[in-house]
Amino acid sequence: MQRSAKIARSVGALEQLFNFLEQELSAEHVDEKTAFCVNLAAEELFTNLVRHNQGGADSILTGLDISPGQIELRFVDRDVEPFDPGSVPEVDINEPLEKRRPGGLGVHLVRSIVDRLSYSYDNRELTVSVIKKRN
């Protein structure tokens, strides 16, 4: 099943993003843990696009491809500069509290919970996608 939605380029549009995911994941009876991971990956990638590509189009195209074995989540962002979330340096999660700095944790979480993270950029169109295998 393939579905897509245009989500406004705003952190305030997260509710719209979550509602889209909830509707589609529920309809396909995706288990709770997998759905949690898809939600988390979606928020981290979406908010990264919002923050890094503020001059882009008004909305970000969000696609979901749910098959019996896996879920592919895809964001297509138009009229933006390149930004590969996979290039974000790894955070050291063993750093003590006083040395912790903001940034990088979201991409670290995405890398940890999904099975594949992909990125492409062509003609000012950025596509970032993840694949999460279903439990």
Next chain:
Amino acid sequence: MLEITFGQDNSVIIEGRFDASQVDLALARFNEVTTSVTLYCEKLQYISSAGLGVLVRVQKRLMDSGQRMKLTQLSPHIREVLELAGFDAIFEIE
């Protein structure tokens, strides 16, 4: 939707979804915390790196004055996120 309420015996109850759109609200509520507290997470359904960032800021502020925040009653999913972030070394988790 996120709710943070203050209970008795230095308890703080957090409910709902702690995503990036809730950061300002959460920071405002947690700014009222000035002593050691236990954060009850039984009804916390979701947390992202934005929510984790708020918890770290609160913990840093509290520890600067010799206080701390302890987390309890986490769901398995929330606990896993905290562990992936290395927060089990920053917070006492019951």
